[in-house]
Amino acid sequence: MNGDIRELYQQMIIDHNKNPKNFRPMPDAGRVAEGYNPLCGDHFKVYLKLEGDVIRDISFDGSGCAISKSSASMMTAALKGKTREEARALFEEVRKMLSREIGKPFDATKVGKLAILAGVCEFPSRVKCASLAWHTMLEALEPTGKQVSTE
Amino acid sequence: MDLGTPWDVEKIRADFPILKEQVYGKPLVYLDNAATTQKPQAVIDTLTHYYAAENANIHRGIFCLSEQATKRFKSARHKIQEFIGAGSDKEIIFVRGATEAINLVAQCYGRAFLKKGDEVLITHMEHHSNIVPWQILAGEIGIKLKVAPINDRGELILEEFKALLTSKVKFVSVVHVSNALGTINPVKEVVRLAHEKNIPVLIDGAQAVAHTSVSVRELDCDFYVFSGHKLFGPTGIGVLYGKRELLEKMPPYQGGGDMIRSVTFEKTTYNELPYKFEAGTPHIAGVIGLGAAIDYVQSIGLSRIEAYEQQLLQYGTQKLQEIPGLRIIGIARQKSAILSFVLGEAHAHDIGTILDRQGIAIRAGHHCAMPVMRRFNVPATTRASLAFYNTRQEIDRLAEALREVTEVFR
Numbered sequence A: 001m002n003g004d005i006r007e008l009y010q011q012m013i014i015d016h017n018k019n020p021k022n023f024r025p026m027p028d029a030g031r032v033a034e035g036y037n038p039l040c041g042d043h044f045k046v047y048l049k050l051e052g053d054v055i056r057d058i059s060f061d062g063s064g065c066a067i068s069k070s071s072a073s074m075m076t077a078a079l080k081g082k083t084r085e086e087a088r089a090l091f092e093e094v095r096k097m098l099s100r101e102i103g104k105p106f107d108a109t110k111v112g113k114l115a116i117l118a119g120v121c122e123f124p125s126r127v128k129c130a131s132l133a134w135h136t137m138l139e140a141l142e143p144t145g146k147q148v149s150t151e
Numbered sequence B: 001m002d003l004g005t006p007w008d009v010e011k012i013r014a015d016f017p018i019l020k021e022q023v024y025g026k027p028l029v030y031l032d033n034a035a036t037t038q039k040p041q042a043v044i045d046t047l048t049h050y051y052a053a054e055n056a057n058i059h060r061g062i063f064c065l066s067e068q069a070t071k072r073f074k075s076a077r078h079k080i081q082e083f084i085g086a087g088s089d090k091e092i093i094f095v096r097g098a099t100e101a102i103n104l105v106a107q108c109y110g111r112a113f114l115k116k117g118d119e120v121l122i123t124h125m126e127h128h129s130n131i132v133p134w135q136i137l138a139g140e141i142g143i144k145l146k147v148a149p150i151n152d153r154g155e156l157i158l159e160e161f162k163a164l165l166t167s168k169v170k171f172v173s174v175v176h177v178s179n180a181l182g183t184i185n186p187v188k189e190v191v192r193l194a195h196e197k198n199i200p201v202l203i204d205g206a207q208a209v210a211h212t213s214v215s216v217r218e219l220d221c222d223f224y225v226f227s228g229h230k231l232f233g234p235t236g237i238g239v240l241y242g243k244r245e246l247l248e249k250m251p252p253y254q255g256g257g258d259m260i261r262s263v264t265f266e267k268t269t270y271n272e273l274p275y276k277f278e279a280g281t282p283h284i285a286g287v288i289g290l291g292a293a294i295d296y297v298q299s300i301g302l303s304r305i306e307a308y309e310q311q312l313l314q315y316g317t318q319k320l321q322e323i324p325g326l327r328i329i330g331i332a333r334q335k336s337a338i339l340s341f342v343l344g345e346a347h348a349h350d351i352g353t354i355l356d357r358q359g360i361a362i363r364a365g366h367h368c369a370m371p372v373m374r375r376f377n378v379p380a381t382t383r384a385s386l387a388f389y390n391t392r393q394e395i396d397r398l399a400e401a402l403r404e405v406t407e408v409f410r
């Protein structure tokens, strides 16, 4: 099998796609945002429950490709219990990792397990998939009223 | 099936320079022909030669080059007339593509001859370009859009279509071949049924003209539309065929040069057909290039093309059905060489990426036919759409790569 493909679809990504974490609506969420990429059809909602400055609970639902879904799943796992500040900082690091130039290194220590998504930048047409949930989360955290899309 | 003289696909492939390209170090397998087709060297040369040696505006110059360009332009229009069996080249209107042609009819015919409460009947398998222009018209003048249902094979249900064809219906607009399902609609029957009630019919031939021979006179349709780029010609050029008496009574589409006979600040009289609908400098190179594409297709012969593509479709259908978990969406009995499918839990975009790395170009998504996706309850499909330069080996490579997908998503 093609090495890049193996790199992109690592087992952990396949697993998150099959059994996503925190994949449920949250009726009593304090914040909800919706992200939609109309050209490719990826469509998610991200739910947040904040307690002061801390993300007490986070979940998502919707549908999309393996890259978008596993990225959303890993995101919810990474952000639970984090402060607003920390969530924003992680968003920035993930954004940098996904949109870096092909072949450029990045600081894996800052993103933890999410480093598994590093291979996505080799697939420019898929960066939008991996980033959709993150931008949706940011809109839930810091609402601007804009429609979220990464296309 | 008899192909007549031997079918030499390698010889045909040699006419298409792009088919020699490599993608990620693998020979390109181009299976996205419903989106756009590749161009034979003859078309590329025609375009180059036009710009390098013949470029001039038409209809206005009194110099040699302009006269030559005008002649080539006119002869291309005539070629297209004969290609689709129209009675006169005045019935051939140049537009940007199928989309613009449908918009032209919706606007010019619709606004002049339809009124609030009138119904326009389409089918459930239309491309967005045969839905949205009518919705825009609905918003403007209050017509209603009616949709004839399709069955689980992806075929138009003629009985239901007939039942919907009430006295309120004042226009019918139906796709000839569905880009999302491959279904070939019984358009001759559709036209006959509508004409029994004096309802004019538009046929969207975007996916038909490159794969089967079409005669608008035989179909007796009132309008027929297609795009040059899906017929091995350039992008940005398309054709609206309309029956002369209808085009005559329709108001013009856009105003400007070429479409007028005389202009004063008080009054303008319009030019005759087809110029009435062709304001401004047209896509001259595109028209001439489309003429070259038609010459090329006719040098091979559409009946041979159709026979070969039907063999490929059969082979491809069988190969894909052998893959565990693969379900073909669209299994009409009359079908063009389009294979739309879902594969287990794998999302179409993941499939697209994996195939791409094998050099295989397919389309993943809703194919501008979201209502079709909803009808079959899938978010998206993967689509391999074939042309006469595709081969069995390419289908084998597709099947092999799809097995790799199942492995990844096991």
Ligand SMILES: Cc1ncc(COP(=O)(O)O)c(C=O)c1O
Pocket: B034, B035, B096, B097, B098, B099, B100, B127, B129, B130, B175, B177, B178, B179, B204, B206, B207, B227, B368
């Ligand atoms: C059935 C059908 N109709 C219309 C169109 C629109 O063609 P164009 O984008 O060239 O205007 C397409 C293109 O995909 C099509 O498949």
